[in-house]
Amino acid sequence: MLEYQEVTMPAKKKIALVAHDHKKAELVEWEERNARLVPDVKEAGYTLEVKIDGAAVSLTYEDGVFATGATRGNGVEGETMIKLSRLGSATFETTDLDRAIAYYTDVNGLVLGARESGRAFLASKTGLLAITLEQGGEAKLKRLAFEVSPSADFADLARKLSADGVQSELRSDAVPGVGKVLAFDDPNGTTIELFKDWKYLGSHHQVFGAGPLKVGHVACVANDPKAMADFYCRVLGFRVSDWVEDVAVFLRCNPDHHTVNFFRGPKPGMHHIAFEMKDFAHIQNACELLGQRKMPINWGPVRHGPGHNVAIYHRNADDQLVEFYIELDQMKDENLGYFDPRPWHHDTPQRPKTWDRKAALNIWGPLPMPDYLR
Numbered sequence: 001m002l003e004y005q006e007v008t009m010p011a012k013k014k015i016a017l018v019a020h021d022h023k024k025a026e027l028v029e030w031e032e033r034n035a036r037l038v039p040d041v042k043e044a045g046y047t048l049e050v051k052i053d054g055a056a057v058s059l060t061y062e063d064g065v066f067a068t069g070a071t072r073g074n075g076v077e078g079e080t081m082i083k084l085s086r087l088g089s090a091t092f093e094t095t096d097l098d099r100a101i102a103y104y105t106d107v108n109g110l111v112l113g114a115r116e117s118g119r120a121f122l123a124s125k126t127g128l129l130a131i132t133l134e135q136g137g138e139a140k141l142k143r144l145a146f147e148v149s150p151s152a153d154f155a156d157l158a159r160k161l162s163a164d165g166v167q168s169e170l171r172s173d174a175v176p177g178v179g180k181v182l183a184f185d186d187p188n189g190t191t192i193e194l195f196k197d198w199k200y201l202g203s204h205h206q207v208f209g210a211g212p213l214k215v216g217h218v219a220c221v222a223n224d225p226k227a228m229a230d231f232y233c234r235v236l237g238f239r240v241s242d243w244v245e246d247v248a249v250f251l252r253c254n255p256d257h258h259t260v261n262f263f264r265g266p267k268p269g270m271h272h273i274a275f276e277m278k279d280f281a282h283i284q285n286a287c288e289l290l291g292q293r294k295m296p297i298n299w300g301p302v303r304h305g306p307g308h309n310v311a312i313y314h315r316n317a318d319d320q321l322v323e324f325y326i327e328l329d330q331m332k333d334e335n336l337g338y339f340d341p342r343p344w345h346h347d348t349p350q351r352p353k354t355w356d357r358k359a360a361l362n363i364w365g366p367l368p369m370p371d372y373l374r
């Protein structure tokens with residue numbers, strides 16, 4: 001059984017079923033019935049479409065970009081196809097497994113939950129699997145794992161994906177605590193894994209290093225961010241949180257302002273991975289730790305425009321950018337359509353929008369170091 005996400009049809013785009021009312025009198029009666037519920041139906045006009053095999057889908061585009069796809073539901077509250085709950089973990093290929101493990105345990109502050117030949121599994125201090133490392137020929141992001149509802153049916157999900165032109169396969173990668181996953185590639189070549197069965201890798205771990213609360217988002221470079229936004233929204237039910245002109249897009253699958261984001265660039269791949277910290281003191285401790293280790297902070301602390309997260313960036317043992325952040329905007333109620341009001345918002349309320357490039361980078365001012373930009 002699929003777990004659907006409820007969505008609300010835009011005003012004046014309610015879907016109604018004409019069903020088998022063929023005669024004029026029946027249609028007039030049908031309209032009168034609807035007018036008692038929504039008086040403006042008589043002036044709103046109609047779009048008639050052939051009903052195919054009992055299915056009707058409403059596709060909404062905003063500024064030319066797909067925003068929502070929904071079934072009819074009850075005519076107002078429809079249902080999207082797939083709902084992701086959270087980013088579970090990221091899998092990286094690394095050229096030096098021991099060096100990468102040392103970074104993630106001693107500096108980042110994860111716990112080595114399990115290790116086997118050529119692979120390592122690192123958990124946050126809460127015991128959630130956050131990073132999987134695989135020995136290989138180059139340092140790169142390979143897979144992102146997203147949790148779906150425990151009641152989700154992988155066969156149903158595979159059919160939905162196939163209907164969207166996405167071929168998937170059920171895999172068992174024998175990741176500790178994680179059951180089977182449904183795997184497919186996004187247009188950037190990153191493998192997406194959907195999982196539902198998982199167990200904690202221990203709990204309340206004492207950690208060295210910074211010790212983030214969770215892996216929060218992954219930013220990637222893509223040739224065409226609009227195409228990536230379309231894929232993640234159309235196929236996986238993401239919503240657009242913000243654009244920066246036409247060069248960056250931020251997408252949410254839960255209250256977090258973004259769980260994936262894409263920057264326009266010529267070389268597709270990961271831009272940075274971000275971990276959530278507890279508060280600014282936690283960020284400060286991370287700054288001290290990086291300073292002690294002579295690992296430069298190459299941007300920050302900043303307060304970004306889109307998402308308003310306070311963040312610092314450094315490079316890990318594989319020369320990949322890592323962000324520690326706090327205070328990411330939250331949209332706790334999708335029906336309201338704005339992010340929880342915060343004193344640092346300039347817009348009241350703060351709704352998804354397109355930002356000017358200069359305003360978006362850092363509300364506090366300072367721009368990134370050259371090491372961040374390379």
Ligand SMILES: [Fe+2]
Nearest residue numbers: 217219274323
């Ligand atoms: Fe980020």
